[in-house]
Amino acid sequence: MAARFITFEGIDGSGKSTQSKRFAELLAQRGDDFILTREPGGSAGAEEIRKLVLTGETDRWSAETEILLFTAARRDHLEKTIAPALAAGTTVVCDRFADSTRVYQGATRGDLRSKVDALHTLMIGREPDLTFIIDMDPAVALARGLARGSGEDRFEDFGLGFQKTLRHGFLTLAKSFPKRCILIDGNRTPDQIASEIAAYA
Numbered sequence: 001m002a003a004r005f006i007t008f009e010g011i012d013g014s015g016k017s018t019q020s021k022r023f024a025e026l027l028a029q030r031g032d033d034f035i036l037t038r039e040p041g042g043s044a045g046a047e048e049i050r051k052l053v054l055t056g057e058t059d060r061w062s063a064e065t066e067i068l069l070f071t072a073a074r075r076d077h078l079e080k081t082i083a084p085a086l087a088a089g090t091t092v093v094c095d096r097f098a099d100s101t102r103v104y105q106g107a108t109r110g111d112l113r114s115k116v117d118a119l120h121t122l123m124i125g126r127e128p129d130l131t132f133i134i135d136m137d138p139a140v141a142l143a144r145g146l147a148r149g150s151g152e153d154r155f156e157d158f159g160l161g162f163q164k165t166l167r168h169g170f171l172t173l174a175k176s177f178p179k180r181c182i183l184i185d186g187n188r189t190p191d192q193i194a195s196e197i198a199a200y201a
């Protein structure tokens with residue numbers, strides 16, 4: 001069977017990193033060949049870009065500049081990490097991918113979706129085989145995310161209204177890619193969510 005490319009998406013603090021780790025643990029127990037990676041990041045160059053986009057004032061970068069930075073990071077991640085793993089038959093589990101750019105940059109601060117899509121086609125041209133979109137109450141998710149105190153809160157700092165718009169964006173996205181997107185109710189315990197997702201492992 002061909003190696004699968006599986007992504008986790010959702011608003012900040014929705015539980016993506018918790019659930020992608022749980023999913024990876026399941027694959028490890030089964031003895032599958034896999035890697036767990038994340039965006040922005042997942043390769044040395046992309047981790048450098050991560051520092052630029054996730055720290056500083058909210059107005060540090062325009063949405064247009066962000067599209068370029070996130071896509072540059074993704075291209076490096078794809079070249080150095082994702083594509084070689086898939087070619088070697090290794091399953092790739094990734095915390096965020098192009099859907100995040102579609103929603104965060106494409107539909108939240110001006111209607112930039114067509115620019116996001118054009119750049120994706122030109123420079124990335126790859127969709128995941130399966131995407132879990134963790135949906136949940138934005139106020140709870142925001143409180144969780146900020147409580148972490150990661151110092152990478154530039155997007156959380158846009159506030160609750162922004163997170164509500166993002167949630168709507170992810171719900172719309174799930175409808176437009178129904179074959180690969182599975183909507184997961186994140187307003188439950190980590191165990192309940194993990195056991196639903198485990199059915200797709």
Ligand code: ADP
Nearest residue numbers: 012013014015016017018019144145188189190
């Ligand atoms: P994300 O990667 O989407 O930002 P995390 O997995 O880092 O989210 O979770 C954000 C915070 O919420 C963490 O402190 C985590 O331990 C906690 N958390 C994750 N999932 C749940 C859940 N289902 N219920 C309660 N807290 C959770």
Ligand code: TYD
Nearest residue numbers: 011012013039040070096100101104145155
């Ligand atoms: P992440 O570390 O997953 O943050 P969190 O744990 O809070 O969900 O992602 C970092 C931030 O970058 C997050 O706020 C979403 C944002 N982001 C974009 O705006 N566009 C993108 O293309 C990606 C991959 C992330």
